Amino acid sequence: MFLPVCRQDMDERGWDQLDVLFVSGDAYIDHPAFGVPLLARLLEAEGYRVGILAQPDWRNPLAMQAMGRPRLFAAVSAGAMDSMVNHYTAAKKLRRNDAYTPGGQSGSRPNRAVIAYTASLKGAFKGLPVIIGGIEASLRRLAHYDYWSDSIRRSLLVDSKASLLLYGMAETALLELTHRMAAGEELATIRDLRGTALLCTERPVEGVELPSFEAVVDDTAAFNEAFRLAAGEINPYCARPLLQGHGARWLLVNPPPLPLEPARLDRLYALPFQRRPHPDYNETIPAFEQIRHSVTSHRGCCGGCAFCAIAQHQGKFIQSRSEQSICQEVQRLVEDDGFRGTVSDVGGPSANMYGMRCGNAEARRQCRRDGCLFPEPCPHLQVDDGAAVHLLKRLRAIKGVRHLFIASGVRLDLLDKQPHYQRQLIAEHVSGLLKVAPEALCEELTRVMRKPGPQAFKSFLTRFREHSQRCGKRQSVVPYLIAGHPGSTLEHMLETALLLRQLGLQVEQVQEFTPTPGTLSSCIYHTGCDPFSGNGVHVPRSDRERRLQKALLLWHLPENRAAVREALKRCGREKDGALLLGGRPAANESSPRRRGRALDRGRGKA
Ligand code: SF4
Numbered sequence: 001m002f003l004p005v006c007r008q009d010m011d012e013r014g015w016d017q018l019d020v021l022f023v024s025g026d027a028y029i030d031h032p033a034f035g036v037p038l039l040a041r042l043l044e045a046e047g048y049r050v051g052i053l054a055q056p057d058w059r060n061p062l063a064m065q066a067m068g069r070p071r072l073f074a075a076v077s078a079g080a081m082d083s084m085v086n087h088y089t090a091a092k093k094l095r096r097n098d099a100y101t102p103g104g105q106s107g108s109r110p111n112r113a114v115i116a117y118t119a120s121l122k123g124a125f126k127g128l129p130v131i132i133g134g135i136e137a138s139l140r141r142l143a144h145y146d147y148w149s150d151s152i153r154r155s156l157l158v159d160s161k162a163s164l165l166l167y168g169m170a171e172t173a174l175l176e177l178t179h180r181m182a183a184g185e186e187l188a189t190i191r192d193l194r195g196t197a198l199l200c201t202e203r204p205v206e207g208v209e210l211p212s213f214e215a216v217v218d219d220t221a222a223f224n225e226a227f228r229l230a231a232g233e234i235n236p237y238c239a240r241p242l243l244q245g246h247g248a249r250w251l252l253v254n255p256p257p258l259p260l261e262p263a264r265l266d267r268l269y270a271l272p273f274q275r276r277p278h279p280d281y282n283e284t285i286p287a288f289e290q291i292r293h294s295v296t297s298h299r300g301c302c303g304g305c306a307f308c309a310i311a312q313h314q315g316k317f318i319q320s321r322s323e324q325s326i327c328q329e330v331q332r333l334v335e336d337d338g339f340r341g342t343v344s345d346v347g348g349p350s351a352n353m354y355g356m357r358c359g360n361a362e363a364r365r366q367c368r369r370d371g372c373l374f375p376e377p378c379p380h381l382q383v384d385d386g387a388a389v390h391l392l393k394r395l396r397a398i399k400g401v402r403h404l405f406i407a408s409g410v411r412l413d414l415l416d417k418q419p420h421y422q423r424q425l426i427a428e429h430v431s432g433l434l435k436v437a438p439e440a441l442c443e444e445l446t447r448v449m450r451k452p453g454p455q456a457f458k459s460f461l462t463r464f465r466e467h468s469q470r471c472g473k474r475q476s477v478v479p480y481l482i483a484g485h486p487g488s489t490l491e492h493m494l495e496t497a498l499l500l501r502q503l504g505l506q507v508e509q510v511q512e513f514t515p516t517p518g519t520l521s522s523c524i525y526h527t528g529c530d531p532f533s534g535n536g537v538h539v540p541r542s543d544r545e546r547r548l549q550k551a552l553l554l555w556h557l558p559e560n561r562a563a564v565r566e567a568l569k570r571c572g573r574e575k576d577g578a579l580l581l582g583g584r585p586a587a588n589e590s591s592p593r594r595r596g597r598a599l600d601r602g603r604g605k606a
């Protein structure tokens with residue numbers, strides 16, 4: 001049974017009032033891959049009456065009143081993506097598609113959805129506490145740079161006028177909050193929950209004071225300092241509260257939630273999800289089609305890439321489900337009517353981080369690194385591939401599973417130390433194309449991005465091709481690359497293009513860097529300076545420079561020839577044009593057969 005979405009659903013359950021009303025910017029897909037249904041199912045399992053308003057009309061208070069006033073509070077999320085990232089391209093053009101909406105249609109949620117939904121709820125239910133959470137609230141919890149207005153904005157808690165902000169993975173905080181409010185505690189007195197941010201009229205006694213909102217608006221050095229101080233407090237085992245003045249009030253950000261132990265994680269995935277979109281929808285939802293036959297094995301990422309906010313949201317510690325729980329979920333997939341024998345993905349933020357952990361309890365308790373891999377892998381990080389290898393073996397043995405693919409990205413510098421996983425991955429789990437994300441192929445730039453350098457990519461590619469050939473597999477790698485990242489110059493893109501060509505690779509999709517809230521790269525984009533080293537960093541801001549960078553990575557597309565010539569001229573490297581523009585192709589290179597993806601034209605292809 002789906003959770004109630006209207007009064008009639010409540011009547012069928014014999015409910016006259018909800019305890020908690022969830023409002024989401026995404027369509028309602030009852031599946032553990034989506035945050036709002038997962039949290040709602042968790043509260044339901046604890047005996048609370050919950051309902052979901054998915055993509056309600058925020059301009060109409062009556063839409064918010066469809067299930068009446070909830071007894072405890074309303075909980076708002078913009079959905080699985082920040083609404084501004086969802087709506088606009090890197091060039092700030094309106095997107096036509098929204099993967100989280102039936103039919104992929106855009107326009108079903110507002111810009112700055114958390115603010116709009118909260119205002120609408122407050123209009124509909126006077127005095128009702130409104131709690132905000134999800135990616136949009138989580139990554140905008142402090143004063144932050146907002147690319148779309150090109151300005152520093154206040155904490156989303158201030159701008160939305162909500163009562164409390166939940167950041168990170170919110171299961172524990174939401175559950176405790178609900179229990180305490182159900183027991184009669186006033187929300188205003190609940191100030192000590194991990195993973196929450198709240199506003200205080202007086203300065204809290206304890207905490208790390210960040211430069212105030214007003215200071216970071218005025219001064220990029222203050223912004224960098226705020227970023228650096230906050231980055232040192234992401235380890236839940238030693239983090240202190242953060243304090244940031246906003247006008248006459250203080251924003252208090254309590255320490256992050258503790259990682260969930262496997263048993264608690266397993267419990268979430270065993271909740272009675274219907275594993276499909278709500279039956280009211282007539283059209284398919286692209287995001288569901290993508291994940292319907294996939295399984296999440298873990299959460300969190302210890303990579304610490306500069307442009308990524310996963311560690312800020314899910315945490316840097318890897319939280320893995322038990323093998324048993326994942327096998328049970330795959331077994332359920334096999335029993336699903338639409339299943340045709342292929343599990344499309346088993347992974348998490350980086351597929352090969354399943355089972356990884358910090359192996360030194362004392363170091364873990366005191367660690368203030370924001371990732372475990374940069375600048376060098378920490379010696380305490382246990383990257384042993386035994387758990388992942390055993391998991392894949394068990395999953396392959398499940399009756400009805402004919403193919404089991406890894407579609408999540410893999411962190412390729414770890415594969416060096418995971419020889420069994422690497423062999424299995426190449427031999428059994430590539431669906432023709434393996435995604436890897438070097439993001440750039442020149443050392444100077446990958447250091448700014450905090451990614452492994454080109455050598456790691458080259459040696460992986462060699463191993464991939466050799467092993468694929470040994471296995472008789474026709475398969476390729478898809479290198480994901482970014483143009484326009486802070487630190488990126490035309491020379492870096494040219495270096496990357498020449499190396500791609502030397503390796504017999506062509507890329508047909510390049511991501512243009514977007515400064516999304518909360519990341520190190522966005523901080524550098526705004527300040528032009530690395531907050532940790534204090535070094536100035538070139539930021540390609542003009543549309544022309546970004547377009548030329550992208551054209552260099554896509555040098556082989558006929559429509560880019562003029563731009564490539566211009567870029568070569570700007571670099572004073574016209575001679576290299578012979579290689580990129582009409583020079584004889586490399587021996588292992590041929591023209592692309594398929595568009596819209598990267599093609600590995602290397603030796604490994606049989
Ligand atoms: S592995 Fe190293 S960097 Fe990572 S949490 Fe442990 S001590 Fe810190």
